[in-house]
Amino acid sequence: MHLFKRFRIYLGFLLTIGLAFPAGLLLTDNNLPSVSEFTVQVEVHPDFIRDQESRLATYSDITSAYATALKELPGAVMERVRSGLSESEVLSLSANDFSASIGRGGLGSLAITFVDSPGLIDVTLKQLEAHLAELLEAYEFQPVAMTNIAVETVPQEGFIGWQFGLLLAAGAGLIYSLVTVARQAVLAYQSKAQRNVA
């Protein structure tokens, strides 16, 4: 009888994790929409270079404006892309979900590289172009060229079945063990109380 009881507890444990694992496999959602991953390079030419040529601004005005624009433009694009998201989505953004980096192009132009990786932000090339056009105007930049370096559509995988199954099995095992230990404590307490009465 005693052996059977011990055996029964381990059997229950095995049964719990044995059921939880396939349940995890079945529950797994693999049908998330695919996302595009692209790298776009934009070469822009600041209008104020022409201003300098026509002697409308001093050299230091232009360099400081150029430096500011250089610093702010990618940030402004990011801000615009993020403004389309809800507050909770922004909170859970991955740092490299959508990123912009800046470099120098030829003839006083600058090159910005945008990278959209799989994640919450899913920017299409068209959206990016629209954002850029508005911003470039605001910053007095003239687009020189927009080169589409790479666009790749990556199927976004949900949880991998066996991983989710393992997690669920471990969780179920924990709950089973806690319940068993608590039940044994109650039984021990009851038997002690009965002995005390006797």
Added chain:
Amino acid sequence: MNNQAVAKKSLLSRPWDHRWLDFLARIRSQFMSMEATTGSEAKSSLSHKRVPIFFLFAFPLAILVGPRVSLPYFDQGDFRIQDFLVVGAILYFMGLDFSRTSKRAFHGSSILLWVLVLSAYLVATHAIVNVDFTVRTAYMLRLLEIPILSVITFRSLELAGVRGLRFVLGSISLGTALNLIWIAVQLVMGSNRVFWSVASGGIEQYGPGLVGEPGAFPAGQTLVILLAGAVSVQLSPLLQRRQPVVLSTFLVAGIYGSILLTQSRMSLGVGFLIVAFWLLIVLVRLRRRNPLLAQAIGVSSILAAALMLPLLPRLGWHSIVAGTEFRWGNLYAPMLQLLEENFFLGLSVGAGRNALGGAEYHSLYVAILSDFGFVGFVIFCITTVLLIRNILTRLAASPRTVVRFFALWSLFIIVNLLAAGLLQSSHMSATPTHLAAVIIATYVWLILAGRNLPGPLLENVPARGQGSTTRLKFGSPRETSAS
């Protein structure tokens, strides 16, 4: 000589005024002598060294009362008194290790402390050298602080013996009383606080800022731990001889009322379970003497609980469902998705938070998975089950009331940690985790080192071997041993 005579009389069996005088006299004599232990305690503990009286007294007290100290110069309002005390205590114990010539200089807890402090030092140095003070660094240091505090408590008790235990108990009682007074002061004064403000501005909070924590959840959790302590005192026979029922009811009601003020939903839920458990046991005891009164109290308690529910605005079903859905969709699912990178060992400590732009985990379990992976999660599950089993065994079998008291309190704390961890980072908030670390370390000390110590707190029950004890064994619930 006078000390020994006083120590032999149980602190808890004397009238209240005498007890206070005894307590004060003992503190005074201990501060005057600064010697480790006296009389019989000398044989069983590391008595030849001086006791860190300051830390023994200051730690639990500071952890309970611990207000945040705003440092406007650094624009950081998140320092606590205990953060500074931890550094002081670390230096003290490390100095002690160097000054010792005995064999015990580098025993278990000492080595553990060195390892923990070394890793904290490496994290901090890495952050300073790479100018990388991210959320991750703060998170790693905060996590390391918890075991460091446990080891410091353990070592302090190891040095001081039973007297240290009394210090811990006294400080926690004092801290609880001070907290309740502080909450009352805040209720009366509103925003015109007399002593200190909670934290530098800009931290949103609902409910009055209690116990020096700006968030609702940490304040609620601290109070849940204090509530668990109050309930454990009632249920374990620590104060069995003269238990003032009305006073203890007021204490439990006062702490639960304070939890209501914090509006922390999770703490309210766990607190409610603890109070319900306490009430159940009290009513079962009362039923033997006065069944009618027990029934009346039981029914009116259920009615009162039902009537109170609509008064809690944040407790609506919709708000809970919306909160859970938000967490799953925006925090848990992306975090688990990230786990693909290294499912078995995790992303390393705090890396998941960094990847999600510093967002909180909002779940103990997701945090463990993200930090330590599946392997860490399984180790956590096994450790938790073994710890709970050990606690339940002690609760049923230990002949020492003080062990049963700390076992019950630790059990409540662990259950609270597991339940609150479902939807909150219950391992992160400073005040409750520090308090929990002190209590569980005291329990572990009682199990490991306090076994052979004599003393009034450990004497008021039959010694092991007299009468039968019940032992819990996995798979053999009814096995008993009469030794």
